[in-house]
Amino acid sequence: MxxxxxxxxxxxxxxxxxxxxxxxxxxxxxxxxxxxxxxxxxxxxxxxxxxxxxxxxxxxxxxxxxxxxxxxRGVYLQFDDERQHIPFQELTGRxxxxxxxxxxxxxxxxxxxxxxxxxxxxxxxxxxxxxxxxxxxxxxxxxxxxxxxxxxxxxxxxxxxxxxxxxxxxxxxxxxxRVYPFGWLGILATVGPSSDELIYANHASGFALHSMRSATLSRFYLQCAPDEPRDAWPDDRIWTELRTRLGTPGWTLHEGPIIDKVITAIxxxxxxxxxxxxxxxxxxxxxxxxxxxxxxxxxxxxxxxxxxxxxxxxxxxxxxxxxxxxxxxxxxxxxxxxxxxxxxxSLTHHFGGPNAAFERRLQRSQFDYLRSSTAAATTLAENYVGLPTR
The missing domain is CATH 3.50.50.60 (FAD/NAD(P)-binding domain)
Structure with missing residues (x-):
């Protein structure tokens, strides 16, 4: 040939x-x-x-x-139960x-x-x-x-x-x-999204991400041990962790049948x-x-x-x-x-170890800086929407 x-x-x-x-x-x-x-x-x-x-x-x-x-046109960042919006369109036009x-x-x-x-x-x-x-x-x-x-x-x-x-x-x-000391449990559920934008959450229990695929299909991720078996994550445990890590006052997580689970090393x-x-x-x-x-x-x-x-x-x-x-x-x-x-x-995950408390305080400082500084938020936004390719 x-x-x-x-x-x-x-x-x-x-x-x-x-x-x-x-x-x-x-x-x-x-x-x-x-x-x-x-x-x-x-x-x-x-x-x-x-x-x-x-x-x-x-x-x-x-x-x-x-x-x-x-x-x-943006994304939410969350630290514990405090959620802020990073407005991509407003900051970058993209x-x-x-x-x-x-x-x-x-x-x-x-x-x-x-x-x-x-x-x-x-x-x-x-x-x-x-x-x-x-x-x-x-x-x-x-x-x-x-x-x-x-x-x-x-x-x-x-x-x-x-x-x-x-x-x-x-x-x-x-x-x-570099191999990270954690993995992601990816979940696909037949339920409409609970948010108009993606949510990146840094909670004391670990990282969580709320994403979506369509009006009837949602994608979630939970930080977990990289070698955990999927059987360690029955549906009830997954929804409990998602409610805990993504929860904010007055916000409700929509739940539905989970049709796919996979654990991926990072x-x-x-x-x-x-x-x-x-x-x-x-x-x-x-x-x-x-x-x-x-x-x-x-x-x-x-x-x-x-x-x-x-x-x-x-x-x-x-x-x-x-x-x-x-x-x-x-x-x-x-x-x-x-x-x-x-x-x-580094902003959103827990790395554990003897410096865990120090690192979490640094993450809190970064979160506050992103909330107070347009320049910091713009840096995140322009990288997330993608720098010019040509």
Whole structure:
């Protein structure tokens, strides 16, 4: 098999890259180890930065998002039972849109199907070869048959547990990582949201987040031990903790059937560089951020936007300047986002240990500063809605 760009990974990063390349007249093949149904049903992030919304709209992927997505012009921060509003629109002129990642993937799959894109699901034994040469290729198995896919470039969009990152030699690759001493229990419930905006709550019992997916579907998160079994969180305990951590005078939490529970470890992770020869990493294969800042999907979108432009410039002009600058350009944004996500996590979570009382007093001071300082609130707002991507 032969194509211009082989894309390993059929999540939002890989599918969006394939679509962007198609708009430039560049061929690609997407290889995904999971089934299409699985990829489209994975409950993941749902907060889109203004820049992500603008990009998806501009490249013809925004029709359903603009119709069904929920625009939010701010967010609530809460310390114990004190809640304050950070008005994004007022402070920055920008907003966020709540639209589930699985919905973005559905839109992308449908568009690739309509455009005749090659997306192969349920492939196995994927391995990339000769990435340091000008003739890289990917070996994989599809429908029980072994294949070789030769390409000019390989895009590693295969996530944190994918194979592409390991194709960069250990002597070339540097890993930066921090594993946090807690996890998130994510809950999906068939009940309408209890708030008009997301709520980030720092309570004496731990962090909680109230989010939403639609008028009838709400998403909640609770700080927990990273190794706790889901069975330790029966529904009654979940609702009790949510009422406690999110509670404020006069406010009522709407409750309903819980249809999904998952416990996720929280980490910060960056692999540098994002390029080795003809192999380019994008999205979770290159970096993971704590979900507190709602940046994972948005960072992946920024990566593939830059990569598509660099590849298109190469085919259009023969210049490799964009390709040569890709890693450095992405990492500048990656580290800004890492800092913001770490800061939001430090503001809202309990880390425990001998300094716990001191750290909680610092968090209280930060909360009061955000409430009293327009400059501090603006810094939070402009990072949350997303710094310019271009």
């Amino acid at each position: 032969r194509t211009q760009v082989a894309i390993v990974g059929g999540g939002p990063a890989g599918l969006l890259l394939s679509h962007l390349l198609h708009l430039h007249g560049i061929g690609s093949v997407v290889l995904e180890r999971r089934s299409q149904e699985y990829v489209q049903q994975r409950v993941r992030a749902g907060v889109l930065e203004q820049g992500t919304v603008d990009l998806l709209r501009d490249v013809g992927l925004g029709e359903r998002m603009l119709r069904e997505g929920e625009v939010h 907003a966020i849109t709540v639209y589930g990642q699985q919905e973005v993937v559905k839109d992308l799959n449908e568009r690739r199907r309509r455009d005749g894109g090659q997306v192969l699901f349920e492939v196995s034994n994927v391995a990339v070869h000769d990435v340091a040469t000008d003739r890289p290729f990917v070996r994989f198995t599809f429908d029980g048959v072994d294949h070789e896919l030769h390409a000019d470039f390989i895009a590693g969009c295969d996530g944190f547990h994918g194979v592409c990152r390991d194709a960069i030699p250990a002597g070339v690759r540097t890993i930066y990582e 980490r910060s992770f960056v692999a540098e560089p994002l390029r080795h020869g003809r192999l380019f990493l994008a999205g979770d294969s290159a970096h993971i951020v704590p979900p507190t800042g709602a940046k994972g999907l948005n960072l992946a979108v920024s990566d593939v936007d830059k990569l598509a432009e660099a590849i298109a410039d190469f085919y259009r002009t023969g210049s490799a300047t964009g390709l040569d600058c890709y890693s450095a350009a992405c990492l500048q944004r990656v580290w800004r986002v890492q800092h913001f996500s770490w800061w939001m996590t």
